[in-house]
Amino acid sequence: MLDIPELDTLICSHLGQSDLARCARVSKKWHAIVTPFLWSSFHCVEVSSSTTQQRAFATLILDDYLHEHRQHQSTQSSHIHPPPPSPSLPPLAKYGHCVKTLPHPTTILECLQLIIDYPSPSQQPLDQQAPQKLTRHGLMRHLYMRCPLHQHYQIISLSDNDLKEDECVKIIGEYVVPGLRNLVIKNGNYGWVKYFKPPLKSWKIKYILKHCASTLEVLSIEMNIAYNEELDEVHQVLQQPESMPLLKCLALTKLGNSSEAFLFWLWERCSQVERLELSDFDNVPQSLVDSLPIHMPNLYSICLSALRLSDEKIAALLSITRNGWKEVRMTYFNGLLLQRTHRVLMEHCLTLEKLEIHHCNKFNGVQKAQILAFSPNLHTFSTPRDNWHEGTSYFDAHSFIDRDSQTGELRTWACEPSLKTLKICITGVPWPGYHAVCGWRAVQETYPGQAREIQGHLYDRLARLTHLETLWLAQENRVDRLECLDMSLHSGLHKLAGLKELKELGIERLKTRIGVQEVQWMVDQWPKLRTILGLEKQSTEEAEAVEWLQKHHPEICLSQW
Secondary structure, three states: OOOOHHHHHHHHOOOOHHHHHHHHOOOHHHHHHHHHHHOOEOOOOOOOOOHHHHHHHHHHHHHHHHHHHHHHHHHHHOOOOOOOOOOOOOHHHHHHHHOOEOOOHHHHHHHHHHHHHOOOOOOOOHHHHOOOOOOHHHHHHHHHHHOOOOOOOOEEEEEOOOOOOHHHHHHHHHHHOOOOOEEEEEOOOOHHHHHHOOOEEHHHHHHHHHOOOOOOOEEEEEOOEEOOHHHHHHOOOOOOOOOOOOOOEEEEEOOOHHHHHHHHHHHOOOOOOOEEEEEOOOOOOHHHHHHHHHHOOOOOEEEEEOOOOOHHHHHHHOOOOOOOOOEEEEEOOOOOOOHHHHHHHHHOOOOOOEEEEEOOOOOOHHHHHHHHHOOOOOOEEEOOOOOOOOOOOOEEHHHHHOEOOOOOOEOOOOOOOOOOEEEOOEEOOOOOOOOEEOOEEOOOOOOOOHHHHHHHHHHHHHHOOOOOOEEEOOOOOOOOEOOOOOOOOOOOHHHHHHOOOOOEEEOOOEOOOOOHHHHHHHHHHOOOOOEEEOOOOOOHHHHHHHHHHHHHOOOOEOOOO
């Protein structure tokens, strides 16, 4: 090893555990340098690791715990009997200060449970060695005390199973979450079982938040919370924490009526929240909705997903911001007419920058075109079709073209100078000569040349979006789809020559007519193009196009969906 600590650190940080172990056996000098790195992490101890590894980790903690107990007994009796010769220190006592990374608390408890339930035959009964009844929580607390320099988590996910025992909650609060930035509290069960579990007691979440409130930036709660002032007061968290000054994002999932009181308490501590996510709710009390603008005045982003609410209630949730929404995401509202919701969205067009509407098959093309036409700051617009539902989730061609009924000219959209990402599913383009493909009927021309005329207008509309960086015209359904742009030069692709900023093109599951000439034109006219999604070898022309790109432009990624 070198005599320059910075270089020693750089070298050792790139070595694996086995290499570090070999280096430690070279000499005393190397041993002194390498050992802190060898003990810096217990990353090999995971839930998926072998029982032997887990038991070895738990034994390491137990041996140190018992050694400390014997030392304590020896100190107390030294005034009566001379102390016996001190045995060598156990490894954790020697190198605990070197440990930087510890396993997840759940993993630690599971490892410790092994040696409590199934002690090694070579060990004396634990109740004869320990000063009192040995518990895995006592051992876990001892581990954290032995490793005072362990790095605190930046992000951690805790289930209700992790917080089931009161002592575990206190250990996690004191040793695990200080300095935390992202906290997820979720239901530890899956399937129908999770719906029958009792709510988590509010004092447990409050106790955890109390120890990370000053640093927490993202909080996600995915289960019911039972508010109980008496228990909160017993555990001294009735009004704790008083605030969470850095909290910017709050995500709530599956919180039922029993959580209403807790949500009121939580709202009052979220004055700096800017993004709110609500998922899988059956009901959101109007009183909670009314209090949101008071307690979260800085909201500018909202995500609503799978809310079993009426159009009126969703519109009310979208009306809570004081300064206008910049980002709106709505998912899984199939079958729900969103007329009032659309009217509220239109009120936020002047501030709207990002709009994602997925799996909402009643959000029609006219409504989408109106938002695009009146949103001068919009940079992302994403409304792909969902996998299972038919209907107006598509952006029909006539609505997307959006021509003035009197002049016949394309209407000017306010988003034309700002839009950078466009993900839509255009439909309704006639395909002459095709009647049915994979069970889907192709739209037929009502007069000769209609297909080329409609495609020309679609290209004209897209050509106005000169700042586009991502363009997805892809389908999400499981069969190839007609009624789309065929992306050939003959149909008008050359009109998109002005999209000089385009980096990503998505044509997944579209029935296109892209050949070598088309990809050559794309490479020439779109100098920043780096990804084409969905260009497959479904025809001879596409196969030749793929081969040409792979040979002449391997830097362009031809990814599948």
